Amino acid sequence: MQDLDVIVKNGTILTMDPENRLLEGGVVGVKDDTIKIVGQMDQEKITGKKVIDADGGIVLPGLINGHTHAAMSLFRGLADDLPLMDWLNNYIFPVESRMDADFVHAGTLLACAEMILSGTTTFCDMYLFEDEVAKAARKAEMRCLVGEVLYDFDSPNYGTIENGFEYSESLINKWKDDPLVSIAVEPHSLFTCSPDLLQKANELALKYNVPLITHLAETVNELNDIKERYGRTPVEHLQALDLLGSHLIADHCVHLLEEEIEVLAQEGVKAIHNPESNMKLASGIAPIPEMLHKGMIIGLGTDGCASNNNLDLFTEMDMAAKLHKLNNMDTTVMDATTVLRMATIEGAKALGMESMTGSLEEGKKADIIVVDIKKPHLTPMYNPYSHLVYAARGNDVVHTMINGKLVMEDRKLLDLELEEILEKAREKSRDVLRWLSDSGVKGG
Amino acid sequence: MQDLDVIVKNGTILTMDPENRLLEGGVVGVKDDTIKIVGQMDQEKITGKKVIDADGGIVLPGLINGHTHAAMSLFRGLADDLPLMDWLNNYIFPVESRMDADFVHAGTLLACAEMILSGTTTFCDMYLFEDEVAKAARKAEMRCLVGEVLYDFDSPNYGTIENGFEYSESLINKWKDDPLVSIAVEPHSLFTCSPDLLQKANELALKYNVPLITHLAETVNELNDIKERYGRTPVEHLQALDLLGSHLIADHCVHLLEEEIEVLAQEGVKAIHNPESNMKLASGIAPIPEMLHKGMIIGLGTDGCASNNNLDLFTEMDMAAKLHKLNNMDTTVMDATTVLRMATIEGAKALGMESMTGSLEEGKKADIIVVDIKKPHLTPMYNPYSHLVYAARGNDVVHTMINGKLVMEDRKLLDLELEEILEKAREKSRDVLRWLSDSGVKGG
Numbered sequence: 001m002q003d004l005d006v007i008v009k010n011g012t013i014l015t016m017d018p019e020n021r022l023l024e025g026g027v028v029g030v031k032d033d034t035i036k037i038v039g040q041m042d043q044e045k046i047t048g049k050k051v052i053d054a055d056g057g058i059v060l061p062g063l064i065n066g067h068t069h070a071a072m073s074l075f076r077g078l079a080d081d082l083p084l085m086d087w088l089n090n091y092i093f094p095v096e097s098r099m100d101a102d103f104v105h106a107g108t109l110l111a112c113a114e115m116i117l118s119g120t121t122t123f124c125d126m127y128l129f130e131d132e133v134a135k136a137a138r139k140a141e142m143r144c145l146v147g148e149v150l151y152d153f154d155s156p157n158y159g160t161i162e163n164g165f166e167y168s169e170s171l172i173n174k175w176k177d178d179p180l181v182s183i184a185v186e187p188h189s190l191f192t193c194s195p196d197l198l199q200k201a202n203e204l205a206l207k208y209n210v211p212l213i214t215h216l217a218e219t220v221n222e223l224n225d226i227k228e229r230y231g232r233t234p235v236e237h238l239q240a241l242d243l244l245g246s247h248l249i250a251d252h253c254v255h256l257l258e259e260e261i262e263v264l265a266q267e268g269v270k271a272i273h274n275p276e277s278n279m280k281l282a283s284g285i286a287p288i289p290e291m292l293h294k295g296m297i298i299g300l301g302t303d304g305c306a307s308n309n310n311l312d313l314f315t316e317m318d319m320a321a322k323l324h325k326l327n328n329m330d331t332t333v334m335d336a337t338t339v340l341r342m343a344t345i346e347g348a349k350a351l352g353m354e355s356m357t358g359s360l361e362e363g364k365k366a367d368i369i370v371v372d373i374k375k376p377h378l379t380p381m382y383n384p385y386s387h388l389v390y391a392a393r394g395n396d397v398v399h400t401m402i403n404g405k406l407v408m409e410d411r412k413l414l415d416l417e418l419e420e421i422l423e424k425a426r427e428k429s430r431d432v433l434r435w436l437s438d439s440g441v442k443g444g
Numbered sequence: 445m446q447d448l449d450v451i452v453k454n455g456t457i458l459t460m461d462p463e464n465r466l467l468e469g470g471v472v473g474v475k476d477d478t479i480k481i482v483g484q485m486d487q488e489k490i491t492g493k494k495v496i497d498a499d500g501g502i503v504l505p506g507l508i509n510g511h512t513h514a515a516m517s518l519f520r521g522l523a524d525d526l527p528l529m530d531w532l533n534n535y536i537f538p539v540e541s542r543m544d545a546d547f548v549h550a551g552t553l554l555a556c557a558e559m560i561l562s563g564t565t566t567f568c569d570m571y572l573f574e575d576e577v578a579k580a581a582r583k584a585e586m587r588c589l590v591g592e593v594l595y596d597f598d599s600p601n602y603g604t605i606e607n608g609f610e611y612s613e614s615l616i617n618k619w620k621d622d623p624l625v626s627i628a629v630e631p632h633s634l635f636t637c638s639p640d641l642l643q644k645a646n647e648l649a650l651k652y653n654v655p656l657i658t659h660l661a662e663t664v665n666e667l668n669d670i671k672e673r674y675g676r677t678p679v680e681h682l683q684a685l686d687l688l689g690s691h692l693i694a695d696h697c698v699h700l701l702e703e704e705i706e707v708l709a710q711e712g713v714k715a716i717h718n719p720e721s722n723m724k725l726a727s728g729i730a731p732i733p734e735m736l737h738k739g740m741i742i743g744l745g746t747d748g749c750a751s752n753n754n755l756d757l758f759t760e761m762d763m764a765a766k767l768h769k770l771n772n773m774d775t776t777v778m779d780a781t782t783v784l785r786m787a788t789i790e791g792a793k794a795l796g797m798e799s800m801t802g803s804l805e806e807g808k809k810a811d812i813i814v815v816d817i818k819k820p821h822l823t824p825m826y827n828p829y830s831h832l833v834y835a836a837r838g839n840d841v842v843h844t845m846i847n848g849k850l851v852m853e854d855r856k857l858l859d860l861e862l863e864e865i866l867e868k869a870r871e872k873s874r875d876v877l878r879w880l881s882d883s884g885v886k887g888g
Contacts, residue, residue, distance in 0.1 A: 073820070077830035081765075081779035114820035220773075279766035280834070282775045309834035310821045315759055319766075321525075322723035329664075329726045335525035376517070376558035377754045377838075379866045380873030386521035390724070390753035393837045394821075422823045429824030 004037070004048035005404065006030040008368060011054025012384050013038065016061050016344045016359040020337065022384070028059060030366040033179065033404035038360050052399055052406075054370045058384045060340075061359050062121025062143075062367035062402060063313040064347030066272035067251045067301030069127045070136075071099075071107030073114065074428050076305040084219075084281060092306060094439040095432050096128070099156055103431070104129035105136050106424045111311055112140035113416050118312045118394025121367040121402045124249075124272070124301070124351055126186045126213060128157045131171060134181045141407050141415055143367060145351050147171070147186035147213060150201055151193055161197060165204060172208045180403060182210070182353070184249070189215040190234050191225045195241055202243045211352055212243065216250035216271075219283045223255050235260040244269055249350060251301065252277075253291070254284040261287065265294040270350040273342065275319045277303030285327050288320070289334060299347030300339075312394035313343050321389050336389040370399040448481070448492035449848065450474040452812060455498025456828050457482065460505050460788045460803040464781065466828070472503060474810040477623065477848035482804050496843055496850070498814045502828045504784075505803050506565025506587075506811035506846060507757040508791030510716035511695045511745030513571045514580075515543075515551030517558065518872050520749040528663075528725060536750060538883040539876050540572070543600055547875070548573035549580050550868045555755055556584035557860050562756045562838025565811040565846045568693075568716070568745070568795055570630045570657060572601045575615060578625045585851050585859055587811060589795050591615070591630035591657060594645055595637055605641060609648060616652045624847060626654070626797070628693070633659040634678050635669045639685055646687045655796055656687065660694035660715075663727045667699050679704040688713055693794060695745065696721075697735070698728040705731065709738040714794040717786065719763045721747030729771050732764070733778060743791030744783075756838035757787050765833050780833040814843040 006029070013026040015038060027046055029037030037046070079091040104127065115123060122143040125133050130148040137144040148157065148171060150164045158167040168185055175181045185205040187193040193201070193214075205212035217223060217234045226234050235256065238244055246268030253271045256264070264271070273288050291298055300320060302311045317339045324334040348358025357367045371392060373379065378387050378396065400408040407414055450473070457470035459482060471490055473481035481490070523535040548571065559567060566587040569577050574592040581588040592601065592615060594608045602611040612629055619625040629649040631637040637645070637658075649656035661667060661678045670678050679700065682688050690712030697715045700708070708715070717732050735742055744764060746755045761783045768778040792802025801811045815836060817823065822831055822840065844852040851858055 074824065076821075076835060077825065077827045080827070080830045080834060081776055084775055087775070110820050110823065117820060276762075276766060279770040280775070282769045282773045282777075284773070285770065305835075309830065312821065312837070315762065315837070318720075318759065319763065322720060322763075325726045326723040326729065329728070331528055331531070331724070331726045332525055333726075374866060376554050376561060376862070376866065376869075377520075377756065379554065380518065380870050381521065382873065382877075383521045383524070386524045386753065390524060391520060391749075393756070393759070393839065395837065395839050418820070422818060422820065425820075425823050429826065433826075 007048035011059040066299030069304035070111035072304030108136035119397035147184035218252035299350035451492035455503040510743030513748035514555035516748030552580035563841035591628035662696035743794035
């Protein structure tokens with residue numbers, strides 16, 4: 001038996017592997033950053049320098065948040081229940097125009113703390129000052145795919161779009177050998193990016209073989225706007241610009257025609273579903289069952305905290321499962337296993353990270369979480385998939401390991417100074433209120 | 445200053461009173477079972493035998509679960525994602541036919557533990573063996589409104605319906621002076637109860653001046669069934685039987701016509717909204733904003749754990765707020781304050797318990813919870829209402845007081861033996877699997 005650094009034992013292991021194996025009382029063995037053993041075996045015969053006792057709980061791959069704007073954690077609850085344009089124009093935009101690197105760093109660290117505490121081990125981010133996002137993720141030891149948001153306006157980070165492309169390229173070069181951070185090219189949306197911007201972004205993504213990520217068909221307004229400007233639907237617009245392909249990750253995908261789903265599926269475009277945000281912003285319901293039926297790969301995301309308002313993928317799974325049952329008036333749609341796969345292995349595939357993470361398989365990086373089930377709301381346990389999707393919440397996760405390193409044990413963050421992060425966030429919130437007051441709006 | 449037993453201080457107090465007052469750094473003072481003081485005052489000048497330091501958190505009235513079947517906690521995750529009739533006929537009904545008093549007692553205690561741990565202090569129950577439900581609630585020191593389910597079939601508890609009425613009447617008499625337990629008369633639904641049963645149930649409720657509770661217009665099947673049998677919609681059927689009135693609490697109310705909402709509002713009928721269950725069972729969306737607009741009083745419920753699958757009113761609030769924004773394509777619908785009122789004071793009004801609970805006001809019984817906000821997902825705090833509805837989850841509640849008695853402190857249950865309750869629940873789950881196996885179905 002090889003020399004292992006960590007073994008996780010005494011749990012029900014949901015591998016999320018191609019056979020979707022469930023191993024009662026199985027063992028996961030980790031050496032360095034890698035999973036070496038996954039199986040049912042005599043637990044007495046296997047030893048590691050560190051033993052994590054799952055205590056009868058559920059052991060599964062870390063969850064993957066396929067779409068968020070992490071630093072918006074600092075806007076959580078700032079302005080809810082408002083008309084979308086009021087929210088954007090009077091709250092989000094005025095504040096974002098004043099943001100700086102330190103603000104994004106503080107907000108991202110806060111988000112990382114929340115994500116680790118709720119069992120998320122990988123996130124995909126789109127925002128400003130993404131070098132700070134990468135640095136914060138590195139500090140938190142989280143896996144991530146990040147990219148600077150690109151649009152036609154000047155940015156408080158990079159200034160003009162020319163600099164935006166340079167900044168994006170520098171991110172790609174800077175982080176290319178990092179074990180945790182990957183970079184994408186991220187034009188914001190079809191309605192905030194000119195065709196020229198979109199095509200240049202695509203060229204950059206293809207040049208470096210990194211994902212291209214954009215918001216797609218999120219709202220009816222976007223649909224109308226793109227039709228009016230270009231005489232095309234959003235998907236037709238992307239197609240006309242030759243941007244469709246397996247390198248494209250499309251966030252939201254709420255308003256799609258059946259034939260557009262067909263096109264996206266054929267082109268190998270990946271999608272990220274954000275049900276809570278789509279509900280809270282009254283955007284609509286993405287046709288996820290139809291997209292799955294056509295063979296699209298779909299991950300799950302929380303979107304930013306301003307439109308959710310948390311980063312808890314457990315409640316996101318719950319919402320996803322229930323929303324589509326309701327929308328299809330069919331209780332069998334989006335069963336628990338399908339939804340849990342979206343939050344794990346399918347999310348990894350969507351981000352192009354399935355060789356690293358998303359399932360518990362030998363050779364993959366060790367991104368592992370343990371869920372405590374010795375609680376009234378998780379007792380008795382007939383079906384662990386059902387428990388995770390319909391009954392559990394993020395704070396039922398007790399241990400979180402990323403890339404072979406334990407980052408939370410018994411709900412204690414091991415590498416982050418939580419008190420300091422919370423205090424910094426409070427400080428930044430006072431800045432936010434001051435900025436809003438300067439711009440003539442009273443927040444909160 | 446009067447001699448107080450308990451004071452809660454150093455928190456943001458959401459009174460949920462008629463003015464919806466928010467008191468930063470306020471104090472709640474309790475003597476015996478009653479709230480004596482709610483206000484902003486010099487915290488040094490007020491003392492009590494016991495001081496609860498809210499530590500900057502949110503202090504609010506305990507949440508009210510307006511509709512559940514508590515003992516179904518023992519079926520959580522037993523069978524999900526199945527067609528409704530398959531679920532009922534092959535899982536729920538075969539198991540319920542084998543249930544006994546001990547089973548219901550164990551399941552209700554499990555549910556009470558979960559509810560207290562997630563900040564619910566009052567629940568309204570409909571199930572079998574309700575004397576056991578009342579006893580379990582009493583043991584857990586929870587406030588409740590309970591009633592034996594009545595229907596045309598024989599019951600494993602009371603046998604024939606004649607005995608069912610006797611049993612209901614005996615419950616009313618037995619518990620009539622109890623400080624925590626109230627009794628209702630609860631015919632199951634219009635499709636499982638004959639007109640005669642419904643009218644007799646109504647007479648019994650009126651005789652004792654207790655609420656009449658039934659499921660109403662939950663599914664399209666029910667709608668079609670009642671139309672076919674009686675040539676009326678469910679609301680018309682109730683009206684024809686002269687059952688409408690301010691004593692009637694109608695659970696679900698998913699499929700209502702506009703003119704029916706008008707009738708229900710005029711008659712003073714109360715409703716309980718159960719969004720998660722209605723989504724998971726693909727029942728539909730209750731027209732809550734329209735019902736509120738017509739002036740109906742509406743509480744919030746989780747329904748049973750088999751169709752939710754937890755009793756967490758925080759996630760229920762989140763779902764309610766988001767579902768109706770989506771359904772109305774309007775972000776301003778069901779704002780956080782409206783939804784939090786549904787889970788507190790409006791829920792109390794719906795159950796006819798507003799003189800006792802639902803808000804923090806002098807003279808009301810002391811049902812109080814404290815939410816810890818020193819966590820990443822609740823930092824910073826711009827708006828406590830938004831935090832509670834959109835970001836918090838049940839396990840953010842740290843202290844729960846019911847009727848002046850602290851039942852949870854620092855997340856520890858003070859009166860319930862949690863280990864014993866969980867072990868008993870596991871035992872009962874083995875019975876459930878055996879019963880299913882006997883009936884030819886493999887559960888889980």
